[in-house]
Amino acid sequence: MQDDIKPKKKLLLATIENIDQEGRGVTHIDGKAIFVEGALQGEIVECESYVKKPSYEIAFTERVIRQSNLRVKPKCDHFNRCGGCSMQHFEFQAQIAAKQRVFENTLSRIGKVKTETILTPLAGPSWHYRYKGRLRVKFVVKKNKALVGFNEKRTHFIADISSCEVLPQTLSDILPQLQDLITQLSIKDQIPQIEFAADQKHLVLVLRILDALNTNDELLLNTFSSQHPVQFWTQSKGPDTIKPLSKKDDVKLSYALKEFGLQFSFMPYDFTQINPFINQVLVRRAMSLLKPSKDDRIFDFFCGLGNFTLPIATSGAKVRGIEGSASLIERAKQCRDENHLNDFVEYQCMNLFDITKESLLKLGHANKWLIDPPRDGAFQLVQLIDDDIHPSIIVYVSCNPATLARDAQILVHEKGYKFDKAGIVNMFPHTSHVESIALFVKTES
Incomplete structure (x- = not known):
């Protein structure tokens, strides 16, 4: 043919x-x-x-x-030009199957490893799931319009969109009005991006401003937030300049892990799980693999707000969360205190990409580890495992199959671990991003 x-x-x-x-x-x-x-x-x-x-x-x-x-027909009218999604034309369950194949192939090709058990993929809502992220902003003189959204496919221009099927519904619904609002501001050409953070009650938009707002700008923003379900914050320079536009915008964001009776408060600029729906089942699976108990002492590396640390602690295990960001450690301590888990949880700020054996030994012994690193993986950490440092169980949550495969190769072929279970987590539907979780069990020497 x-x-x-x-x-x-x-x-x-x-x-x-x-x-x-x-x-x-x-x-x-x-x-x-x-x-x-x-x-x-x-x-x-x-x-x-x-x-x-x-x-x-x-x-x-x-x-x-x-x-x-x-x-299938893409749900979003802007799919063919907007670069925010890449797989809406692919039937949803087939997307998941394709990601599973990519995951297994990456483990085999890069890590030369194969898990003994493939876990059932974890999936959740496929639309309006992205509760945190960044939108580009550009005032286009020829159109006399501020564009707010993602890059076009194959270009550095911003796609002209009026809605988005993966953003929170409240944000998608007001995109045209938000573009009109930015167009009316005196600094419409001095706003390169908007960070957004949402929970079930609030939507916070952090405007990155390269020049100061004038009185009329503030009036326009305040009027908009009184008419729409949104709060404005601003950022003029570094992260320490992020602040609410007014007192009414100073809302408290939070998410719950209801299964564990936990509530996490966070700021709009904190790192949190982007998809709160799938995070619920991801934490459940991590706990089922880790099997924490009151007899365990557990390290949670790259702990962030304590998304895994606090659920571990509800089992009665002693757990130490380790994270490189001092501000996240402070927020994690706040969440620990608010959930009354002080007796079970300690936190420590440490650069895990430069960690040494000496500094790891100073943390004491833990019989189980949970690792949830950024895309670079946990190469330095797993390299340190030896006769003195050898947890019996490692649960590894990964946002990059390539670095998981690299680290799995070390654990299996050099450190004496069995690659027991692994599976994907569809954290970002309609994109090619693959999240995963894996269990490594120390073999008898």
Whole structure:
């Protein structure tokens, strides 16, 4: 069939063989790998390359000739131009299956490891799940309009959108009005981004301002927040300049882990789980793998606000949370105190990317570890495991399959751990991002 169809000029005719880790279709033409955005496995498409390298090209789908039965109509009207999502054209359960394959392939290819048990993928609501993030802002003179949103696909321009299916519903609903508001401000060309943070009751927008607001600007913002469910904060320089616009905007944000009877208060600029719905089941799974009890002493590395630390403590285990951010440690202590877990939880500020054996030994002994690092992983930490430092169980929560695979290789092939269980967590539906959780068990020496 492919030979019978003549592509348009400058277009490539491609039969899609697979899906890669970025959610793109993969094909080969004359032995060269072509990664095709917007194409699904088994499809025949016409595509146009926009990145050309000696060993590969990146293209976008111009026309689908033979369509996969897993292709669906994107829910968002802006999907084809907005770069915020990459997989809305892919049936939801098939997205999860594709991420599972990417996860397993990454473990095998990079780490040369294979888990003994694949856990059932964790999934939650697929729309309006993103409760924290950053939007770009740009005043476009030719349009006399401030754009607020994500980059367009394949460009550095901001997509002109009027709604978003992954942002909180309250924020999606007011995007057009928010754009109009920014357009009216005297510093409309001095606001490069807006950070947003939400909970079940509040939506806080932190305006990054490169010049001072005048009196009329403040009036416009205050009027807007009185008419819409939003509070404004501003940031003029570093994080220490973030503050509410007025007293009425100084709201308390929080999220609950109801299963454990816990409440976490946080500031709009604190690092928190972006998807509060899937976080509930992620914590439940982490606890089922860790199996904390009153006889355990547990370290929670990269603990943040204590998202895992406090649930561990409800079991009666003694737990120490370790985190590199001093401000997050202070917030974690506040959450600990508010949940009356002082007798079970200690916190310590420490740079875990430069940790030494001496500093790790000073923490004392822990028979179990929970590790939840950023994308760079926990290379330095797992390298330190030896005859003196060898927890019996390690639960590893990862936001990057590549660094988990690298660290798993060390744990399995060098440190004597069995790669017992692992599975993906669909924290970011309709994107190619893969979150995962893994269990490593120390083998008998």
